[in-house]
Amino acid sequence: DFLHALEEVHPSFGVSDAELQLCVQNGIIPFSDNIDRILSDGSLYVEQVKNSKHTPLVSVLLHGASGCGKTALAATIAMNSNYPFIKLISPESMVGYSEMSKMNEITKIFNDSYKSPLSVIVIDSLERLLDWVPIGPRFSNTILQTLLVLLKKQPPKGHKLLLISTTSQKNILQEMDMLDAFDAEIYVPSIKSLSSIDIVLKEIELFSDSERSYAMKSISKEIQSNYISIGVKKLLMIAEMARQDDDKVSKFVSTLLMEPSMMAKNKY
Amino acid sequence: DFLHALEEVHPSFGVSDAELQLCVQNGIIPFSDNIDRILSDGSLYVEQVKNSKHTPLVSVLLHGASGCGKTALAATIAMNSNYPFIKLISPESMVGYSEMSKMNEITKIFNDSYKSPLSVIVIDSLERLLDWVPIGPRFSNTILQTLLVLLKKQPPKGHKLLLISTTSQKNILQEMDMLDAFDAEIYVPSIKSLSSIDIVLKEIELFSDSERSYAMKSISKEIQSNYISIGVKKLLMIAEMARQDDDKVSKFVSTLLMEPSMMAKNKY
Amino acid sequence: DFLHALEEVHPSFGVSDAELQLCVQNGIIPFSDNIDRILSDGSLYVEQVKNSKHTPLVSVLLHGASGCGKTALAATIAMNSNYPFIKLISPESMVGYSEMSKMNEITKIFNDSYKSPLSVIVIDSLERLLDWVPIGPRFSNTILQTLLVLLKKQPPKGHKLLLISTTSQKNILQEMDMLDAFDAEIYVPSIKSLSSIDIVLKEIELFSDSERSYAMKSISKEIQSNYISIGVKKLLMIAEMARQDDDKVSKFVSTLLMEPSMMAKNKY
Amino acid sequence: DFLHALEEVHPSFGVSDAELQLCVQNGIIPFSDNIDRILSDGSLYVEQVKNSKHTPLVSVLLHGASGCGKTALAATIAMNSNYPFIKLISPESMVGYSEMSKMNEITKIFNDSYKSPLSVIVIDSLERLLDWVPIGPRFSNTILQTLLVLLKKQPPKGHKLLLISTTSQKNILQEMDMLDAFDAEIYVPSIKSLSSIDIVLKEIELFSDSERSYAMKSISKEIQSNYISIGVKKLLMIAEMARQDDDKVSKFVSTLLMEPSMMAKNKY
Amino acid sequence: DFLHALEEVHPSFGVSDAELQLCVQNGIIPFSDNIDRILSDGSLYVEQVKNSKHTPLVSVLLHGASGCGKTALAATIAMNSNYPFIKLISPESMVGYSEMSKMNEITKIFNDSYKSPLSVIVIDSLERLLDWVPIGPRFSNTILQTLLVLLKKQPPKGHKLLLISTTSQKNILQEMDMLDAFDAEIYVPSIKSLSSIDIVLKEIELFSDSERSYAMKSISKEIQSNYISIGVKKLLMIAEMARQDDDKVSKFVSTLLMEPSMMAKNKY
Amino acid sequence: DFLHALEEVHPSFGVSDAELQLCVQNGIIPFSDNIDRILSDGSLYVEQVKNSKHTPLVSVLLHGASGCGKTALAATIAMNSNYPFIKLISPESMVGYSEMSKMNEITKIFNDSYKSPLSVIVIDSLERLLDWVPIGPRFSNTILQTLLVLLKKQPPKGHKLLLISTTSQKNILQEMDMLDAFDAEIYVPSIKSLSSIDIVLKEIELFSDSERSYAMKSISKEIQSNYISIGVKKLLMIAEMARQDDDKVSKFVSTLLMEPSMMAKNKY
Numbered sequence A, B, C, D, E, F: 001d002f003l004h005a006l007e008e009v010h011p012s013f014g015v016s017d018a019e020l021q022l023c024v025q026n027g028i029i030p031f032s033d034n035i036d037r038i039l040s041d042g043s044l045y046v047e048q049v050k051n052s053k054h055t056p057l058v059s060v061l062l063h064g065a066s067g068c069g070k071t072a073l074a075a076t077i078a079m080n081s082n083y084p085f086i087k088l089i090s091p092e093s094m095v096g097y098s099e100m101s102k103m104n105e106i107t108k109i110f111n112d113s114y115k116s117p118l119s120v121i122v123i124d125s126l127e128r129l130l131d132w133v134p135i136g137p138r139f140s141n142t143i144l145q146t147l148l149v150l151l152k153k154q155p156p157k158g159h160k161l162l163l164i165s166t167t168s169q170k171n172i173l174q175e176m177d178m179l180d181a182f183d184a185e186i187y188v189p190s191i192k193s194l195s196s197i198d199i200v201l202k203e204i205e206l207f208s209d210s211e212r213s214y215a216m217k218s219i220s221k222e223i224q225s226n227y228i229s230i231g232v233k234k235l236l237m238i239a240e241m242a243r244q245d246d247d248k249v250s251k252f253v254s255t256l257l258m259e260p261s262m263m264a265k266n267k268y
């Protein structure tokens, strides 16, 4: 059952639970060792905040390519913490907000967290929260400065706070002097091997075993090198498209090979 | 009867029907195999959204040169879906709106869609919705960021949403990091062969058969190579201009050859 | 009588009549064949909009150098159409308007036109309507985007609209991606020959016949090549200045030759 | 009496009389033939507007270096016209105005002028009215566009308007496409000869005749070439400074020679 | 007891005491001679303001790399002054403020200080107060100009004021012409020797003596050169992370060596 | 008594007296001949405005390096004028003002001055009034344009006005075309000789005579060349710092030599 990872998530009694669950819609498929490492590194920071007397505030940045699973993993770490206060700050919940309303909402969530003895806040998709666009470039300096200060602002005496952020634009954060504001970074890699793809395909039960093995062989033959790279999110999307087709196997194989990052021998 | 393609369109009981019909004013003339392929690819995404349990949100981008028929095709796919909620977001319906009103209108249509179990939204002419102008360049970052988030925002549990956008400025969307926000792309080519022109001319009954064959021969003689390219919208405009003239055939031929993309031997 | 061209203009019962008449203050002097061609091309578009079932909206751009007569010609085509709705959108009528008021006024005139079955709108001096200035460059993107959409917005079913715009900055419109929004273009040349100057001088009765012939000969002797270029508006201004002088002939000749575009042998 | 030029000015019954007089505070000293030429060219345009049936609107630009006397000459031409409506638009009268108030004030003066059958408006120091600064560069596009339109806006039928503008930044107006909006230009040169300086010194009675001749000789000896250039305004300022000194002659000579444009042999 | 430095801090009866204490959360560990020098230089300025009749206003800038201890040292100097008015201006206390509110708050604190005969204000993290971001670059010129004036504004006769600012972006302040506004600068170095690390480790009681000596030896072996550099703040963070791990020593050593500024032989 | 210069200042019955006195807090020490020259040049302009019939408005710019004494000298000239209206416009008195309030305050002071028959206004620190920052560069064009016009605006008939401005950024004013707006400039040099330093030291009674002579000798030995340069303001600050130290002489000498402009042989 490919939802098993999700089942391991113990929902806390914090307010953002439904929202956080929606971030892990398709579970956490353990397609490589990295997934475990990321989750256990996450736990370490959860423990540090809970236990250390000298570091009541710890901030961690999850970064990786578009669709590699950052949001799902950050949400999972937060839900696994069992802290009494678990909140999500995400662009999706602030569509249509003015810069000011956004800033007020963010500030409010932080102020709420200061009231709980132990809190975790997931700040999802920093580049989108900042209204970043590479043309110009433009972004909201108001939100940026607010976050830069909040990322370093000590909670009141006796209160503790863990911050988990995600971004697919780490280099932009660096240009903004924002990386310095984080205490630690965790890299989330995309899927890089055929066996990982195979694990995912098995989990989502798209094919029969023979279909799957046929599909994997076809892909293997068509790619130029062993260097492949695809986000788990994209892989799931392609699989679901293929599911609608009469000939699922060839639709899946051909669509996957059309992805530039798959390095197919014959570009479509 | 050159309106036959239009007749195949089955109007849904969604609200934007009249508006969508206006987008297909001159029907869909099947002047090449691409037209069929585009419509059937569209149907595939319509089915995926309806059926898949893992991808409740799918977003597709139709792109191609100015006047190649993007809007008419997007409207046709949407009307063919028979979804209970079918809406058009277009710059024409928001003339004179402030940036804020525009954003509110867009957000409202998305929020309405979340209430229907199954929805399709056509977002027409992205570059114009964004108030894009290459000088500067300038555009509305407010609208851009709103769309970037809405394109990825999951509808509530159990609700499904198909997004069909059009643009004639795909490269600009890329510079804005907007392409990543789409799950799939469909390319809409311009008319590229004389036989396609011939099919269109026949459909619109501009000439008698002998006139038409004479016109096609004249064009064939005057062009430098086999590489031609003209949007169906422009072709229809030239045909209608010629229709007013006493000498329809030569007016049509000369005006068409004045188009730079027709690669006429003697530039006017 | 040099006002004869004006007399041929049949005023419609549209509202902008007085304003449009003011644009043709000094009539249309037929100083070259181009004038006829432009007016008859204009008529063709007038007919297309009236008659074609497939192109209820046609937009035409008159472009040419400063003072070449664009506004007078656009106004003449519009007045000659005898459409029930004839309106002028010009920067002069919106002096002191804010960007918003301008946009509202433009939008209002278009909305009014949609109520008439058959309408023509002259949009004069696009670069000025857009508050264009080459330093920066700066312009009103609000007005630009409004016009870009209105130029392509279909009137309601059964209604028809002809748009005639003028500009002396065609290249700027190109940089703004505005040219694509027009269905057709008409080039308005400046006065390029001595015989055209002679025709104008005769019409405005500045000189006796012998004075005129003497003046033309003087000019002919002093210019370097046959390539000359002067707007009819400037020519009329110089003529009227000269009229105040005791020695009209030499004042006219010397002032005209001081114009750089006249390529005089001895620069002043 | 060096105020004789001023006495020749016949004040009209227009409203701006006191303001215009203040612009010619130190009269018009006829220090070279150019002064006469400029005033008589001015008269010619005054006559054209009054008499011509075809050019009810004429706009003239007086340009020259800082302090060369542009404002005084423009005011003199306007006051000499004896038109019933004579108004001054100047930055000094709009200190502290917002961009909008400025625009409204300018528009109001033009609208008032349209009510008089015959009007002249002096628009002083265009670059300052436009809030021009070379860093950036920055300026008020609102005022620029307002002026660009007003400079070409025909007064109502039967009404006539002469516009006289001044600027010391002609090249900037060119970069702004503003020069095209003027029908004519008049160049106002600075003082370029020692004899002109001598005429001015005589008029203002700074020295006795022998002092003056001594001063002129001293200057003549100390300058490198015959090319000198100084604005009449600066010359008057230096003369008045020297007047306070015990040794007027040497103070005048030394201060004048410190001006870079005087090309003194020994730079101070 | 590694809190001894903190205990030496004598809290004044000024208002910001709790806030200032929070800045020295982990005490001042005397890990090198620089710490003493900085604190005694600070005392000298404290005395000058109290005693000199000619310099009632003195402003000092503490600068150094991120996390080197600037804020803790500035707060310590201020608290040690025993002045009747001791205030902290910091970005953390103004999260969510508009530019105007920020400016008003800063101005208010200065105005309050002018009422006390003897005041010290700590202005923490100038670059953050200015909303500085290197992209653009952007910053609040309103806050900058306010600070530039306040840094030089004499308190009223008989009143005295010491200003202590901190920044990790001295070069940016230079580009802003802000350095000129300070009367003196104090450089705060990062930790540069292994023995300093050893002192810190001893103070925070992370390891037993043998563990510590083993850890120091391991680090010593792995670094390329003697040039190391790490902020005391980062060192404390790494120590606390390691404290959570089962194998504290290797977690500490490996994490510390992953810091680029530690110049480890084998980059992780 | 080093306050003797200050005692020579005869306070006028104008309103800004206390403020102006504060600008000359440490008197005017006559450390070089330049000080006398500047003050007597100032008097000359005071006389010109009072006496000349042709120049009712004179504007003077005092410029020089940071801390060279510009403000103190400008205030002294103004206070020495004995005019009935003496006002100071300074950034310090407008901290926290919006651009608009600043402009209104400036305009108000000028309007007040127009009511007095004889007025002097000191406009201190132009670059700061303009909110100048080199990054960008940015500045208030509103204040700039207001000052540009006010610097040239004639007071009403019979009224006279002297303007004395200061700046340490003359080159920036040039880039802004602001220098042209001044009638005259006065350069204020920094301290450039050891004997000037000696005069200042004597005046402020920091050392006994033998200490002073020892200090001067030490400095003399340590500097590389005779070219030194230090503002009197900085010199006074260093002297007062040294006064707090047990070893005043060496603290003074070492701190002074750390100034880059002192060209010490061994850089600190």
Ligand SMILES: Nc1ncnc2c1ncn2[C@@H]1O[C@H](COP(=O)(O)OP(=O)(O)OP(=O)(O)O)[C@@H](O)[C@H]1O
Residues within 6 Å of the ligand: A023, A024, A025, A026, A027, A028, A029, A030, A031, A035, A065, A066, A067, A068, A069, A070, A071, A072, A073, A125, A168, A232, A233, A236
């Ligand atoms: N091992 C895994 N790690 C992360 N997500 C997984 C994993 N296995 C399955 N998933 C599913 O894949 C999807 C990952 O999408 P997610 O939104 O987290 O990606 P993302 O990196 O945040 O994308 P984006 O760059 O667009 O923000 C989720 O639906 C999640 O349930």
Ligand SMILES: Nc1ncnc2c1ncn2[C@@H]1O[C@H](COP(=O)(O)OP(=O)(O)OP(=O)(O)O)[C@@H](O)[C@H]1O
Residues within 6 Å of the ligand: B023, B024, B025, B026, B027, B028, B029, B030, B031, B035, B065, B066, B067, B068, B069, B070, B071, B072, B073, B125, B168, B232, B233, B236
């Ligand atoms: N096969 C076809 N595909 C698309 N449009 C067609 C086809 N045949 C006829 N048409 C007609 O051609 C016109 C296409 O115009 P449409 O507005 O869709 O083009 P577009 O690419 O959206 O243009 P633009 O770039 O200006 O947005 C419509 O009137 C449509 O009815």
Ligand SMILES: Nc1ncnc2c1ncn2[C@@H]1O[C@H](COP(=O)(O)OP(=O)(O)OP(=O)(O)O)[C@@H](O)[C@H]1O
Residues within 6 Å of the ligand: C023, C024, C025, C026, C027, C028, C029, C030, C031, C035, C065, C066, C067, C068, C069, C070, C071, C072, C073, C125, C168, C232, C233, C236
């Ligand atoms: N053949 C002609 N074509 C156009 N205008 C003519 C002609 N003969 C005479 N005229 C007169 O010349 C003038 C042309 O001015 P018009 O304002 O139309 O020029 P324009 O090109 O619009 O100038 P601008 O570039 O300043 O907008 C009008 O007064 C018109 O009556």
Ligand SMILES: Nc1ncnc2c1ncn2[C@@H]1O[C@H](COP(=O)(O)OP(=O)(O)OP(=O)(O)O)[C@@H](O)[C@H]1O
Residues within 6 Å of the ligand: D023, D024, D025, D026, D027, D028, D029, D030, D031, D035, D065, D066, D067, D068, D069, D070, D071, D072, D073, D125, D168, D232, D233, D236
């Ligand atoms: N022949 C002359 N021409 C112009 N002004 C003269 C002449 N003779 C004397 N003057 C006096 O010289 C002064 C000229 O100043 P004016 O303000 O007109 O110069 P400007 O060129 O407008 O200066 P700016 O460039 O500062 O605007 C006036 O006071 C005027 O009375």
Ligand SMILES: Nc1ncnc2c1ncn2[C@@H]1O[C@H](COP(=O)(O)OP(=O)(O)OP(=O)(O)O)[C@@H](O)[C@H]1O
Residues within 6 Å of the ligand: E023, E024, E025, E026, E027, E028, E029, E030, E031, E035, E065, E066, E067, E068, E069, E070, E071, E072, E073, E125, E168, E232, E233, E236
């Ligand atoms: N010798 C020391 N000097 C300064 N801080 C010390 C010292 N010893 C221990 N500390 C502790 O180290 C921490 C220094 O952090 P602090 O915020 O002052 O650094 P900072 O340089 O201001 O950082 P940032 O660049 O992020 O503003 C404080 O918790 C302080 O108690």
Ligand SMILES: Nc1ncnc2c1ncn2[C@@H]1O[C@H](COP(=O)(O)OP(=O)(O)OP(=O)(O)O)[C@@H](O)[C@H]1O
Residues within 6 Å of the ligand: F023, F024, F025, F026, F027, F028, F029, F030, F031, F035, F065, F066, F067, F068, F069, F070, F071, F072, F073, F125, F168, F232, F233, F236
């Ligand atoms: N000869 C002198 N000239 C000017 N100031 C002197 C002189 N002698 C002593 N002083 C004192 O030196 C100080 C000069 O400071 P002032 O503020 O005038 O310098 P400034 O050049 O305006 O500085 P800034 O560039 O910061 O504006 C004053 O306190 C003044 O009393």
Ligand SMILES: [Mg+2]
Residues within 6 Å of the ligand: A070, A071, A072, A124, A125, A166
């Ligand atoms: Mg994500």
Ligand SMILES: [Mg+2]
Residues within 6 Å of the ligand: B070, B071, B072, B124, B125, B166
């Ligand atoms: Mg379209």
Ligand SMILES: [Mg+2]
Residues within 6 Å of the ligand: C070, C071, C072, C124, C125, C166
């Ligand atoms: Mg025109």
Ligand SMILES: [Mg+2]
Residues within 6 Å of the ligand: D070, D071, D072, D124, D125, D166
């Ligand atoms: Mg002037």
Ligand SMILES: [Mg+2]
Residues within 6 Å of the ligand: E070, E071, E072, E124, E125, E166
């Ligand atoms: Mg700090």
Ligand SMILES: [Mg+2]
Residues within 6 Å of the ligand: F070, F071, F072, F124, F125, F166
């Ligand atoms: Mg000063």
